[in-house]
Amino acid sequence: METNSSSKWKTRLNKFLLRRLPICSWISSYTKEDALCDLIAGITISLTMIPQSIAYAALAGLSPQYGLNSAFMGCLIYVFFGTIKEVVIGPSSLMALLTYQYTYNLNVDFVILLCFLCGIVELIMGLLHLGFLVGFISAPVVSGFTTATSIIIVVAQLKGLFGLYFKSLGFVDNVMQVFNNLSQLRLGDTILGISCIIFLLLMRQLKEIKLPEKMPKRKLLKNTFWFLSTARNASIVLITSLISMAYESKGLNTPFITTKHVESGIPNFQLPPIKSEIGNQTYTFIEMVPELGSGYIIIPVVAVLANVAIAKAFARGTVDATQEMLTLALCNIFGSCFQSMPTCGAFTRSAVISASGVRTPFACLYSAAITLLALAFLGPYFHYIPRSTLAAVLIAAVIFLIDWEIIVPLYKSNRFDLLILIATLLGCLGLGIEIGMLIGVIISLMQLIYKWARPGISVETTKCNSGTYKTITPQNDLYFPSVDYISSFIMKNSCSNDGNVLPVLIDCSKIKGSDYSTAKSMATISKVFEKRGQSILLANVPENILKIWKSAGCADSQFCGKEQVENSLFGMPIERKRITEDKNHYGDHNSAEEIRELVDKNPNYRN
Structure with a gap:
């Protein structure tokens, strides 16, 4: 018994490690090739x-x-916990823009704290398996959002790009x-x-x-x-930096604005800041968090959406969305300890690394080592990078994220x-x-x-x-959103074109799910039909729905299969009645209670 118990625990531990530490599944078969x-x-x-990261900053x-x-x-984190070899976690245009939106009037401490909080929110989403929520963000929303951010x-x-200096508060x-500062345009930068x-x-077309x-x-x-096409960003940054160096080496002023001075050195490990100073004001952790607005909610949702979308695009099987969320959470939590801004995957990087022949997340x-x-x-040399070059790198990258192609198909198929x-x-x-x-x-x-409130319903006279x-x-x-509509629809279509009351068969073969509210409505309609002496049957009801509908009061005699339809409908005499002046009133009564009242008040609907 002890041996069996020990074996089960080992099997469970093995499955857990393979699922939550994916490196265990491929490192043993890793080859020199x-x-x-x-x-x-x-x-x-x-x-x-590297050049894109500088531009995103x-x-x-x-x-x-x-x-x-x-x-x-x-x-580094993704090597051990990542599931898709093409995903490369790092700064992206989307994360950079959102970071700026929430921290443009704050200092870098708030950016680092934002990164940490994003990681915590992503961790909670992963632990609670909330990846399904991303499914509620439809393709048109994603397309509109991506195009707008681009x-x-x-x-x-x-x-x-134009060498202008100003501060703005939105698009x-x-x-x-x-437009107001075009007169200050610098020719060299432009x-x-x-x-x-x-x-x-x-070079992209090369x-x-x-x-x-x-x-x-x-x-x-x-x-x-x-290779030249792939390295185009690094090439242009290197070329323009050398031009800047040539100007400075001759004691000349560069005709364009260069990047701020950068301190060299790998950042030390330190916990995210819990207090910060802006001017003469000191912010505690509790005061810092509200300053970030909804950023620590919006950014994680967008990051998870982007990461899962990339994973699905490049995966050769199913995607473990929970593992991707947990991995992204660890990347941001540990990244914040090394002064990182919020990060996620990027389609451009995934496309490049996929075309490079990547074998594993290793x-x-x-990339991290370089x-x-x-x-x-190289810290001191980043100062030579022209600001207009970084702007060009970003513009040349994001213009291809503008989703023009989706407009015509949407116009033709679903406006x-x-x-x-x-x-x-x-x-x-x-x-x-x-x-x-x-x-x-x-x-x-x-x-x-x-x-949900207006489901498709077909009607035919048999x-x-x-x-x-x-x-x-x-x-x-x-x-439940469709209860009133379904009730009204059944009542309106329960007679022939000449006004005669006909037996009604509700074919439930295409229904895969239902709830108690719908079941209660069906039971009410059945009672209305019973008072009128009119037969109503529920055919081909799936087992899971059958239990719910019976518990709400639908009688066993109302359910039947395809073979029993005629016997069940015509096995007892049915009076054919003429619906007179109130024939169309059913369409005006949407609730089950109103239908009952209508039947009780009108003798034309009773036996």
């Missing part, structure tokens, strides 16, 4: 991640080192400030920024060049084009979904990101509730040897 492929993928992704209103601080801990980011980067204010965007867009099949060294040339370890080396030794997209987009641009997303979610839920009857078939599950 895997290591080489992961090394190449890790180096490649770091060439994309600028977008969040932070110094470059905070972008790099955010780029290594998530990678537009906001592009407009926000125009300031750096509309940003647009106005850009020329450099636009040139960088053109370079990045051209890997798409089709070479002749019989061309000598075609594979080598194709791989070279791909590739993230190499980022740490950059922090340790209400298009309305949801537009409402989300305009809400995000005009009222703020979190309000816009909330508007989209609320409209989507209202649409869903409306469909003639058989024994007589004629009406078949009413609900096409969806029946729950």
